Amino acid sequence: MFGHGLVRLPKLEDFSHWMVGSFEKSILPAALVTPFSYLLPIIEFIIGVLLITGLFTRSALIAGSLVMIVLIFGSSMIENWDAVPAQLIHVAFFAVLLHFIQSNTWAVDRVIAKSR
Numbered sequence: 001m002f003g004h005g006l007v008r009l010p011k012l013e014d015f016s017h018w019m020v021g022s023f024e025k026s027i028l029p030a031a032l033v034t035p036f037s038y039l040l041p042i043i044e045f046i047i048g049v050l051l052i053t054g055l056f057t058r059s060a061l062i063a064g065s066l067v068m069i070v071l072i073f074g075s076s077m078i079e080n081w082d083a084v085p086a087q088l089i090h091v092a093f094f095a096v097l098l099h100f101i102q103s104n105t106w107a108v109d110r111v112i113a114k115s116r
Contacts, residue, residue, distance in 0.1 A: 001064055002048025008041035015041060026077040036070075043067060054107025058098065065094040 008015045019037035020030055047067065050060035068090045075083040104110060 001044045001067075002052055005041045005043070005045025005048055009045060012038060012041060022078055022080075023074070028074070028077055040067070054104060054109055057104060057107050057109050058101055061094045061098045061101070065091050065098075068094070 016034065016037040019040075020033050023030070023033045043063070044067065047060050047064045050056050051064070068087050072084055072087045072091075075081070075087060
């Protein structure tokens with residue numbers, strides 16, 4: 001998530017144009033795709049930073065899963081079946097991490113919880 005957001009942020013305009021172009025022939029209107037295409041890299045970056053630092057880990061994993069589910073839906077709308085397996089793997093990875101969240105002893109969340 002961090003890497004996706006990081007590389008897309010400097011070229012946000014180009015990414016948005018590419019994404020809107022990809023969805024031209026889908027049933028999704030450009031009025032919906034355009035704002036999402038600008039928000040996606042920012043959301044990916046924030047989720048990535050939260051996961052790397054271990055801050056709000058549970059919420060970040062759930063948010064990451066939701067983003068990936070939306071991306072799976074989008075890939076289905078443009079029939080980009082090659083992207084769906086990788087997106088499903090991301091969701092599975094988030095689910096596994098969510099299952100083992102109690103083992104995350106290095107997370108900032110854990111440090112904050114211990115100080116209370």
